[in-house]
Amino acid sequence: MNYYVMKNNQRINLLDIPTIEFNTLRAQLAATNLRPVSFFGSDWGQNVKLFVVLADDEKGELLVVSSLIDKNVKEYESITKDNHQYHMFEREFYEQFNIKPLGHPWLKPVRKNQDDYEFFEMEGEETHQVAVGPIHAGVIEPGHFRFMCQGEKVYNLEIMLGYQHRGVEDLMVKKPSNQLAESICGDSVIAYNMAYSQVMEELSGMEITNKAKLIRRVALEMERTAIHIGDLGAILGDIAYQMGKEVFGVTRTLVINTMLEISGSRFGRGLITVGGVNFDIDKDLSKKIVDVLNNVKNTVEKMTRATLKSSTVMSRLEKTGVVSNEIANELNLVGMIGRSCGINLDSRFDFCDEFYKDFERKSFNATNDAYSRFRIRYKEIIESISFVKKLLKKLEGYEKEDLCVPVKNFIPNSFALSVVESWRGELVHVATTDGEGKLSRYKIKDPSFNNWYGLSMAVRNNGISDFPLCNKGFDLSYCGFDL
Amino acid sequence: MFDTLKMKLHQKKQYIPDIKNAPMRTQFRGLPVLNNSVCDKCGACQGVCPTGALNINPLSIDLSKCTLCGACKNICKNSAINFSSYYKLGADKKEKLIVTEEITEEIYHKRAIEVRKEIYSIFNRSIKFRQVSAGGCNGCEMELNAAGNANFDMGRFGIDFVASPRHADGIVITGPISKNMAYALEDCYKSLPEPRIVILCGACALSGGVFQEASEINREFLDKYKVDLYIPGCPVHPLTFINAVLDFIRKK
Numbered sequence A: 001m002n003y004y005v006m007k008n009n010q011r012i013n014l015l016d017i018p019t020i021e022f023n024t025l026r027a028q029l030a031a032t033n034l035r036p037v038s039f040f041g042s043d044w045g046q047n048v049k050l051f052v053v054l055a056d057d058e059k060g061e062l063l064v065v066s067s068l069i070d071k072n073v074k075e076y077e078s079i080t081k082d083n084h085q086y087h088m089f090e091r092e093f094y095e096q097f098n099i100k101p102l103g104h105p106w107l108k109p110v111r112k113n114q115d116d117y118e119f120f121e122m123e124g125e126e127t128h129q130v131a132v133g134p135i136h137a138g139v140i141e142p143g144h145f146r147f148m149c150q151g152e153k154v155y156n157l158e159i160m161l162g163y164q165h166r167g168v169e170d171l172m173v174k175k176p177s178n179q180l181a182e183s184i185c186g187d188s189v190i191a192y193n194m195a196y197s198q199v200m201e202e203l204s205g206m207e208i209t210n211k212a213k214l215i216r217r218v219a220l221e222m223e224r225t226a227i228h229i230g231d232l233g234a235i236l237g238d239i240a241y242q243m244g245k246e247v248f249g250v251t252r253t254l255v256i257n258t259m260l261e262i263s264g265s266r267f268g269r270g271l272i273t274v275g276g277v278n279f280d281i282d283k284d285l286s287k288k289i290v291d292v293l294n295n296v297k298n299t300v301e302k303m304t305r306a307t308l309k310s311s312t313v314m315s316r317l318e319k320t321g322v323v324s325n326e327i328a329n330e331l332n333l334v335g336m337i338g339r340s341c342g343i344n345l346d347s348r349f350d351f352c353d354e355f356y357k358d359f360e361r362k363s364f365n366a367t368n369d370a371y372s373r374f375r376i377r378y379k380e381i382i383e384s385i386s387f388v389k390k391l392l393k394k395l396e397g398y399e400k401e402d403l404c405v406p407v408k409n410f411i412p413n414s415f416a417l418s419v420v421e422s423w424r425g426e427l428v429h430v431a432t433t434d435g436e437g438k439l440s441r442y443k444i445k446d447p448s449f450n451n452w453y454g455l456s457m458a459v460r461n462n463g464i465s466d467f468p469l470c471n472k473g474f475d476l477s478y479c480g481f482d483l
Numbered sequence B: 001m002f003d004t005l006k007m008k009l010h011q012k013k014q015y016i017p018d019i020k021n022a023p024m025r026t027q028f029r030g031l032p033v034l035n036n037s038v039c040d041k042c043g044a045c046q047g048v049c050p051t052g053a054l055n056i057n058p059l060s061i062d063l064s065k066c067t068l069c070g071a072c073k074n075i076c077k078n079s080a081i082n083f084s085s086y087y088k089l090g091a092d093k094k095e096k097l098i099v100t101e102e103i104t105e106e107i108y109h110k111r112a113i114e115v116r117k118e119i120y121s122i123f124n125r126s127i128k129f130r131q132v133s134a135g136g137c138n139g140c141e142m143e144l145n146a147a148g149n150a151n152f153d154m155g156r157f158g159i160d161f162v163a164s165p166r167h168a169d170g171i172v173i174t175g176p177i178s179k180n181m182a183y184a185l186e187d188c189y190k191s192l193p194e195p196r197i198v199i200l201c202g203a204c205a206l207s208g209g210v211f212q213e214a215s216e217i218n219r220e221f222l223d224k225y226k227v228d229l230y231i232p233g234c235p236v237h238p239l240t241f242i243n244a245v246l247d248f249i250r251k252k
């Protein structure tokens, strides 16, 4: 196979990426069992250049290849027909470049042209539709859900998104900034800003200090801890276990208020900047963080134990919203949701992050249901807390280092990529520069891009009243998907 | 069940008793504190500001655009820009959001929200909102949810988010208003009973924030309808939100 093999957080020369004939590429993609992590077009004079990045998770490598498609041709034979993992990517490519994947089984709008969206219809006795959104009952982002039901049972759920579409990718080329990166998906501020900053640093060949790298990772694990705790509360809120909801809610507050003490913002805004970080974690603060997290861990353990002893909680969680391992693989579910379905992917370890390599990667006994999604969070909270402590310990060795290094100009004709394991999972940022060293394309793939379809599969054959529970368990991003 | 109840004892009291004077951590970036006399007009701050919130002649920050990111403070070599942890930033007119050297916490708060008789006579005990996220990043949404949690507990003041606009007195908008949400937002607004209070929350809603130049937003709604309250932040802190609403519905 003809690929350029690269590592995570690396810059390569754009012109070194092999450009192969489309049908050859298509045959390769249809046959390989490597997962796509990025698939996007870029304007290339008369043509559109299609870039594909595959992940070899076992070797920790990323394989890049490209192909030129003439803008006048307007169509090609769909890859999804043979490999379902390309389903969303091809829809997105079609929407952005108007080149049609022929024979795509489900070629519907992704973020635009919502008026043209054709929902599936179902007819028969006892069948009915339930339409929800874009504005939901709670304080959450907008999206439209269309349930096809037979009686109380959900036969199919179709999810139409795009309401949050702001045109982020174009804006990232026009006016990139750390603040914009933080605002793409505001529940993953650290992950997004980290991926963006790493891509920018690679594009300009900057090497940041170990101190900055460690502080970023401390924040990343604290973000994971905080959101997971909040989600445990939200899951319990949806099954009316009020004590759990409130206790996890206030416990999350402790973590984000500590984040505020580090960075001045409860979500860590302003902490990461291209070139390093803006705020230090000194000995006193480090001790404070450890104390808070010990206290948090204690409460989370106690509350989880009490929760899982409750038979009313267990009867709602167990065997609700099951996604089988085969389906999860077929859909390329990633991150925490993937792990709750037995897919052992974690980009922190798969792509050999230097600071995680001596951390233990513990296995998880997946049961693929709402219970599994509850337990995976609990497991990851406890792990992240221990990671933070270890990272802070390492940080002591770099006390003298600078927080930030000077920013440099971009290197022309570059291609840089960064995969960050956000609390949801694999977040991929890719950027390219042109011959003059100006940004020419910015591509983002949120883990939700893979996982929204998993939610549809989870609610099939479940009672419609279990939808909120399934939804909270997945807790996917609207704005990260819509961009 | 006993384990569940034991958790209650373990947790003790969690709520903030005096929400109007709740202490804030000093690291919080709230009201800008500007020192025009030491500013040498180099413009470095304007160069790093992502939203064009700064003016240097004289030095001022427009809180409708400011994300409180702190980049201007970090770059200013004369320390002309600082942020206090003062969090009561809501105001009833956009002009009042412009902070200059003269504006202290007292001055800001005194003029920020004027009592309107028709509002406090009807709503001073309770006000219900429908929240619409129109391109919001989920930052402001998470903080609005947090305003109802056991710490901030705004429900005790009669402030709540409700599921239907028909049950709401007003609408709280977050996000820069994406094209794809413009219709739903207006539809929701029209479903409210009068007086249809409109509250904008967060830099995005107030001005477009970091998305001012994005291609897929549509802010026509704001040309058509009157806004009653502007609440700055990125995201809006729960204390900022609750205090702004309290100042709006109650006499000071």
Ligand code: SF4
Pocket (backbone or CB within 6 Å): B045, B048, B049, B050, B051, B052, B053, B054, B061, B065, B066, B067, B068, B069, B070, B071, B072, B073
């Ligand atoms: S703190 Fe406000 S004024 Fe200063 S750079 Fe950030 S957005 Fe601009």
Ligand code: SF4
Pocket (backbone or CB within 6 Å): A183, A186, B135, B136, B137, B138, B139, B140, B141, B174, B175, B176, B201, B202, B203, B204, B205, B209, B233, B234, B235, B236
């Ligand atoms: S103001 Fe900031 S936190 Fe609020 S929606 Fe906009 S980007 Fe998100």
